Amino acid sequence: MTPGFGARLQSVLDARGPVCAGIDPHRSLLSDWGLPDTAAGVREFGLRVVEAATGRIGVVKPQVSFFERHGSRGFAALEEVLAAARSAGLLVVADCKRGDIGSTLDAYAEAWLTEGGPLEADAMTAVAYQGVGSLDPAITRALTGGKGVFVLAATSNPEARDVQTARTIEGPRAGRSVAAGIVGEVRSRNTGEGLGSIGVVVGATIRLVDYGLTQEELVGMPVLAPGFGHQGAKFADLPARYGPAAASTLVNVSRSVLSAGPDGLAAALDATRKEVAECLA
Numbered sequence: 643m644t645p646g647f648g649a650r651l652q653s654v655l656d657a658r659g660p661v662c663a664g665i666d667p668h669r670s671l672l673s674d675w676g677l678p679d680t681a682a683g684v685r686e687f688g689l690r691v692v693e694a695a696t697g698r699i700g701v702v703k704p705q706v707s708f709f710e711r712h713g714s715r716g717f718a719a720l721e722e723v724l725a726a727a728r729s730a731g732l733l734v735v736a737d738c739k740r741g742d743i744g745s746t747l748d749a750y751a752e753a754w755l756t757e758g759g760p761l762e763a764d765a766m767t768a769v770a771y772q773g774v775g776s777l778d779p780a781i782t783r784a785l786t787g788g789k790g791v792f793v794l795a796a797t798s799n800p801e802a803r804d805v806q807t808a809r810t811i812e813g814p815r816a817g818r819s820v821a822a823g824i825v826g827e828v829r830s831r832n833t834g835e836g837l838g839s840i841g842v843v844v845g846a847t848i849r850l851v852d853y854g855l856t857q858e859e860l861v862g863m864p865v866l867a868p869g870f871g872h873q874g875a876k877f878a879d880l881p882a883r884y885g886p887a888a889a890s891t892l893v894n895v896s897r898s899v900l901s902a903g904p905d906g907l908a909a910a911l912d913a914t915r916k917e918v919a920e921c922l923a
């Protein structure tokens with residue numbers, strides 16, 4: 643039987659720590675790295691990040707948008723980056739942030755979560771604005787195929803606050819925040835022992851209490867935490883922000899390490915891994 647994503651992630655967390663490097667080839671970073679703003683440029687950028695991450699950390703998160711900008715050639719580049727990362731033994735979270743009615747969402751999930759597919763990743767990010775139930779086709783594919791899904795719950799960007807702190811008026815979690823409703827729904831999809839395969843995105847820039855969430859509600863499922871560095875969150879905040887859930891929280895770093903450039907990236911990842919480990923000790 644294929645091991646679940648949660649179990650695979652747990653092994654990676656134990657062996658290599660929680661740092662997840664974003665593969666975010668922003669136009670400005672491409673220029674700083676001396677690469678062209680073309681499909682060839684994003685391909686080279688992605689492969690360099692994979693090379694630096696290999697043996698240093700356990701997880702990478704390619705940001706699909708920066709590849710999609712270059713159309714079919716960008717997607718071809720992304721296919722190569724995904725394959726290189728997976729064959730280097732890295733866990734890959736495709737940051738595609740998909741959301742739609744279930745039947746359509748299933749096709750997105752097929753793209754990112756099918757074993758042997760051209761865009762195969764280990765997990766994908768998904769948006770629950772149409773209800774967590776609309777994501778069930780992806781969740782089912784993940785649970786049966788050893789893959790994972792990270793559902794946006796309380797995101798790192800300030801514009802999301804109104805929507806995500808709004809109180810629901812019906813359903814099993816009536817009166818709770820939208821963010822807490824999503825966390826509860828996602829939580830109920832994880833069954834069995836150990837770390838679940840279906841997780842949530844909870845930005846490191848926010849205070850859980852402001853979003854009607856508790857740290858305990860996050861325990862047992864993977865948490866993807868973006869917002870460190872450029873968006874202002876500090877690694878030192880990790881224990882206070884996530885409490886007991888910090889042990890299963892992926893610490894995403896994108897621009898803060900990518901800005902070190904191709905020659906400085908390996909050292910930046912080493913330093914980040916060390917600093918994060920110290921903050922969690």
Ligand SMILES: O=C(O)c1cc(=O)[nH]c(=O)n1[C@@H]1O[C@H](COP(=O)(O)O)[C@@H](O)[C@H]1O
Binds near residue numbers: 797799870871
């Ligand atoms: O799902 C995500 O990864 C994500 C969710 C969120 O709430 N905030 C957020 O910044 N992200 C992503 O995390 C990365 C953050 O990049 P930096 O701000 O450069 O570290 C980007 O790829 C964002 O798209």
